[in-house]
Amino acid sequence: MKTLNWQLYQKLFLIRHAEAVIQEHYLEDEMKTPMHMSKGGEAIAVGVCDALSATDQIVGTYRSHAIYLAKTGESDRFFAELYGKATGTAKGKAGSMHLTAPELGLICTSAIVGTNIPVGIGAAFANRRQNNGKVVAIFFGDGAIDEGVFWESLNMACLMRLPVLFVCEDNGLAVHIPSEARHGYRSITEVVRQFDCEVVADDTTDVEQIYRLTQQAIRATQSQNRPVFMHLKYYRYLEHVGVFEDFKAGYRSKSAYDRWEEADPIRLQREKLQQWYSEAEISALEDSIKEQVQLSLQRAEEAPFPESHELYEDIYA
């Protein structure tokens, strides 16, 4: 318990702090990439990614800062990518919306809603053929459910009994449009329950609970030979794209934010740690992460841009 909570908090704090540093520097206009911030949803990324084994695989969306940092724990290549530098995850060509770490199983993230889902199904199919025991976690937002490719992929995964976790990060919004204005059914979990898969649903902000739910989901997909649909709710603290709060934009109220913020995932976990660790120990951990991020930022700023010939390398056409 104690060690697990410490490990999970380390990741949560890294993500929250790295994004705070992005917020601080974004307006300098040196990070030439749209930013879809993870703030508010960190517990889902950390809980799921930490429960996966080192060889399991992940596909994500353009809102994947949290997934990348949770999976890798590193911030040098992350910041370099945001700054468009040669030392970035994709040599500065991909930006915030296409963070990857294939060597650690983070196969792809994609800016086009829903397009990562069939990639995850393909990977799961390959894993099944190779009988290698790997599980694929497919992250997507509630907006991706509105795409036909979600339903086709779910259908194929259930039909082929693939070892997949469908991880729906439901913030109730697609840009500014609430779920109620988009869905012709009352409950996505009730609809998905009609498929041949296990369904897990929770609106917790407790990373430890998400970690345990994911462990159960992994056991279920492996023992039952069928996918698990995980429906996890969170509150998007910031605007759809960009680094600011937008409660005055008129499409949502500050009171909902206040309710979710009371159970903020980072604070919740920090309070748990206080049972076992002194304030000095927790602060020392936070300081070391702040130092890591500061160094990454500095290295990213100082790193070179890719050379012009790079423009034609690592591309398909």
Ligand SMILES: Cc1ncc(C[n+]2csc(CCOP(=O)(O)OP(=O)(O)O)c2C)c(N)n1
């Ligand atoms: C196929 C496609 N249609 C529309 C868009 C424009 N778009 C970008 S993000 C987004 C909303 C997606 O919402 P959701 O899947 O819930 O993810 P969230 O941003 O809430 O994390 C839309 C419609 C797109 N990128 N791709």
Ligand SMILES: [Mg+2]
């Ligand atoms: Mg959404």
